[in-house]
Structures are given as structure tokens and as C-alpha cells.
Amino acid sequence: MATEPISMHPDIAQLRAKYEAVAETQTAQAVEGLTFLAGLYLAISPWVVGFTGFTTLTGNNLIVGIAMALLAIGFAAAYERTHGIAWVMPLVGAWTIVAPWAVSGDVATTSTILSNVVTGGVAVLLGLGAMAIGMRRKS
Numbered sequence: 001m002a003t004e005p006i007s008m009h010p011d012i013a014q015l016r017a018k019y020e021a022v023a024e025t026q027t028a029q030a031v032e033g034l035t036f037l038a039g040l041y042l043a044i045s046p047w048v049v050g051f052t053g054f055t056t057l058t059g060n061n062l063i064v065g066i067a068m069a070l071l072a073i074g075f076a077a078a079y080e081r082t083h084g085i086a087w088v089m090p091l092v093g094a095w096t097i098v099a100p101w102a103v104s105g106d107v108a109t110t111s112t113i114l115s116n117v118v119t120g121g122v123a124v125l126l127g128l129g130a131m132a133i134g135m136r137r138k139s
Contacts, residue, residue, distance in 0.1 A: 068092055096116050
């Protein structure tokens with residue numbers, strides 16, 4: 001007797017269809033797009049704001065910003081498969097907020113704090129929005 005893989009189970013297929021339908025809403029697309037832009041900004045913020053001399057924070061923002069943008073791409077491309085890691089985005093935002101004080105070196109200046117706190121706050125809110133998208137029921 002041949003058994004079909006669990007991924008073909010009707011309940012799994014129904015859940016994927018639900019997440020796919022929810023991800024196609026305008027709200028979801030706005031959250032994903034803004035998350036991508038926030039990630040790009042974070043990645044280039046050392047050059048935009050002018051704190052490239054702080055190599056630890058520059059490297060941190062570049063890596064975390066790229067990770068944020070990649071998460072947004074994952075949500076946009078296959079939310080039905082990536083919704084389980086949406087909880088990571090608010091944590092990434094929280095890290096971005098505390099990074100000027102947490103990375104090595106004396107990098108906590110007005111410009112680095114302002115840039116990271118605002119971008120991190122936006123990332124936390126967008127991350128919570130990404131998490132909430134999966135909880136919505138299709139109307």
C-alpha cells in the first residue's frame with residue numbers, strides 16, 4: 001500500500017492555501033515591502049548617516065539589514081512556507097535598537113542612536129504586522 005507524503009495531506013494543503021491567500025492582500029504586501037525597504041535602509045545606513053568609521057556598528061547594520069531584507073523577500077515569495085519564522089523580525093528590530101550600546105567600541109552617538117532606534121522600532125512594528133498576517137482569516 002503506497003502512502004502519500006505528509007505535504008500532500010488535505011489539511012496541510014488547505015493551510016498553505018490559506019496563508020497564500022492572506023499573503024496576497026494589500027496589507028501583507030505593504031508590510032512585506034516596507035520591511036524590505038527598512039532592511040535596505042539599515043544595510044546602507046552607515047553610509048547614509050555617515051558613521052562608517054564605526055566598523056563594528058557598520059558591519060552589524062549591514063549584516064542585520066541584509067537579513068531583514070531577505071526575510072521580507074521570503075515573506076513576499078512564499079509566506080505559506082516562511083510564516084513560521086515571522087517572530088524573528090521583532091527580535092531583529094529589538095537588536096537593532098540596542099546595537100549602538102551592545103556592539104564593541106564607543107559607537108553610541110546621536111546619529112547612530114537615532115538611526116538605529118527609529119529603524120529598529122519600525123522593524124519591530126512591521127515584524128508584529130508580519131506575524132499578525134498569518135493569524136488573519138480570509139474574508
